[in-house]
Amino acid sequence: MSDYKVWKLISLLCVALLMLGCESKEERIQQSITATLEDASKSINTLGDALDKKQVHNANLLTEYGKVLSQQNPQLTQIAQLIAQDATKNGPLYQNLLTRHQELKSPPPEMSSSDIIEQAVLLKEAASLSLFNDALTDPINVLADMSNGTLARVGAVSLAAEKAANNGQEVVGNQLVGNENYGQWQTNSNGTNFWMWYGMYRMLGDLVGDVEYGRWSRHRKYSYYNDYGRKRYTSYKGYKRQNTIEQRTRQSYQRQGKQFTSPYAKKKSAATGLSRASHTPSSISRSSYSKAKSSSGSIRNSSNRTSRGVSRGK
DSSP: OOHHHHHHHHHHHHHHHHHHHHHHHHHHHHHHHHHHHHHHHHHHHHHHHHHHTTOOHHHHHHHHHHHHHHHHOGGGHHHHHHHHGGGSTTSHHHHHHHHHHHHHHSOOTTOOHHHHHHHHHHHHHHTSHHHHHHHTHHHHHHHHHHTTTSSOOSSSOOHHHHHHHTTTOOOTTGGGTTOTTTEEEEEOTTSOEEEEEOGGGTTHHHHHOOOBHHHHHHHOOOOHIIIIITTTSSOHHHHHHHHHHHHHHHHHHHHTTOOOOOTTSSOOTTOOSOOGGGGSOOGGGTSHHHHHHHHHOOOOOSTTHHHHHHHHHO
């Protein structure tokens, strides 16, 4: 056999081995996607069972707060019952976990494999009993504030202390502003962003009033969602949308020569009694996958076809 043929065979063998290596890498990525989605699904189902069995402390407390407020002020019964739904699987907090998991099975083209895995890990963490228990402090505290002091806040300074710190300014319902589970920021014809409640929560607008993004960002009060839970309890698209609005508002203020304060620049100091999990960064930042991602760059699918193919197989 001539040297030319030998080198040709060696070259073909190298190319074949390289292709096999690439396929193995893609297979490993798809296996990671499948595994993390399955883990997230198990956690969400476990949480649902715990809610059904009344095993989540703050869910039980939220239910009781709803009953007490309804008895104390029958005019608030409808909104009290609506907010208390977060103590069940029918509430937006739990339902959005299910929706986000379903969307990850057929991700949009712009999502890379690393994005899908990260979102699945965040979902798994959000569905943990300790973190979901902490996330329920926001709806609990909304009902507490509506009770005029009859019901105590949980995981935050008292309503009286917060009002005193804000020169007596009304703060009822502010915990849910900015939380995509209950509404979203919308831009009017002048380019100004205002908070719009989802249909069923529109009655909260009567309590909170109009909320303009720039003013809210400067004077935002403490809430679990905005200070601790935003990354875990926001969808992929919702998180990007929030960051886009923040950036556009910053640029608008700069053009006007005004100072802009990011609503997420600094955690408010009103949180007390939260679980250790809420104070711990997401495990995605400490995982071996994250380290590989940071060292080699974002791992993407081949035109994202493979991730959708795996999703269809689940």
